[in-house]
Amino acid sequence: MDLIEQTLLDQLNQHPADLPGLWIADENLIGLASLAPRPGLSLLTNRFDVYQAAQEMGWEVLYSDFDLSPWSEGSLQRIYYRVSKEKAVVHHLINQAALRLAPGGQLQLFGAKQEGTKTYFDKARKVLGDGQLNKLGKGGFFGELTRGEQLIGEALDDRDYPRLRSIDEDFISKPGLFGWDKLDAGSALLVEQFDNIWPRLSQPAPKVLDLGCGYGYLSVKAFGQGVGSILATDNNAAAVMACRQNFERLAIPGEVLADNCAAGINDRHDLVLCNPPFHQGFSVEGELTDRFIATAARLCNRDGLAAFVVNRFIPLERKAANHFGKIETLVDNGSFKVLLLSQPKKG
Numbered sequence: 001m002d003l004i005e006q007t008l009l010d011q012l013n014q015h016p017a018d019l020p021g022l023w024i025a026d027e028n029l030i031g032l033a034s035l036a037p038r039p040g041l042s043l044l045t046n047r048f049d050v051y052q053a054a055q056e057m058g059w060e061v062l063y064s065d066f067d068l069s070p071w072s073e074g075s076l077q078r079i080y081y082r083v084s085k086e087k088a089v090v091h092h093l094i095n096q097a098a099l100r101l102a103p104g105g106q107l108q109l110f111g112a113k114q115e116g117t118k119t120y121f122d123k124a125r126k127v128l129g130d131g132q133l134n135k136l137g138k139g140g141f142f143g144e145l146t147r148g149e150q151l152i153g154e155a156l157d158d159r160d161y162p163r164l165r166s167i168d169e170d171f172i173s174k175p176g177l178f179g180w181d182k183l184d185a186g187s188a189l190l191v192e193q194f195d196n197i198w199p200r201l202s203q204p205a206p207k208v209l210d211l212g213c214g215y216g217y218l219s220v221k222a223f224g225q226g227v228g229s230i231l232a233t234d235n236n237a238a239a240v241m242a243c244r245q246n247f248e249r250l251a252i253p254g255e256v257l258a259d260n261c262a263a264g265i266n267d268r269h270d271l272v273l274c275n276p277p278f279h280q281g282f283s284v285e286g287e288l289t290d291r292f293i294a295t296a297a298r299l300c301n302r303d304g305l306a307a308f309v310v311n312r313f314i315p316l317e318r319k320a321a322n323h324f325g326k327i328e329t330l331v332d333n334g335s336f337k338v339l340l341l342s343q344p345k346k347g
Helices: 003-013 048-057 087-100 117-128 185-192 194-200 217-225 237-250 286-299 316-320
Strands: 021-025 041-045 061-063 076-082 101-112 129-136 140-147 207-211 229-234 254-258 269-274 300-311 324-332 336-344
Touching (some): 003 076, 003 101, 048 061, 076 087, 185 300, 207 217, 207 286, 286 300
Parallel strands (some): 207 269
Antiparallel strands (some): 101 140
């Protein structure tokens, strides 16, 4: 745990029980397990794994795409927030904090220099009014911003954060999920291999699992290839919203579920499709790939297949050997590679 995270946890632990407060947390979270629920303090997260963990610990917690409408304007005295990776998310939450804080209420902002924290602090101060920026070691910041009687600046540009919108003729997406406004090159490479994958399936209308679905690009393309049903799942609330919209618009047979790497899913599938994340917050996290491979093996039928696309520097061949008996590289274009995994090892 770094000094930024430790300072945030210290501030949360000192939250006065008589002040209505809100902690906003995304994937950039390490210390939840060490922090007991605090009187007067609620938790809002867009990550299903954080939501589940907080629930089990007894927190008053909400899971949504950073929807602050459950808190009326001027109802909060303190908001704690470690900056997110995406600028639109940070701007959205600063705007919402300005509305939800009462005059004299405080936004506490945490983050590193390379994460743009100082710039976000300066922008927030122009909206809220008063503020003090404290340095944390080498390159860390803890900002304390106090809302004045009147908001003094215009709302920050959050790219109309809550709105679902078309990114081309086929897809609905929104800010708040990885690569929301483009077609992912790795996923497109995997789709190019569908004509090679489908003839190898044991079922002509396969039961498909889209693991870490994002806005549903792989699901939509699989639907066009021919499926019996599709189950899509993601940890991120924005991804679940966008993917559900794409399923509804195209009448795709199946459902979209919020889950933590399909931990709550037990049905086996003929085909698992996956473009796994390898970042958690601002850090590269190799264990994420391991978890997705293990889940794919668990949820594959015995004669099922799992198709993965990853950056070519990720040693997926070595990682997958613990969970699949056969590993085949279908294509490697120098940036991404597509691997087809079969003969899942159960138990």
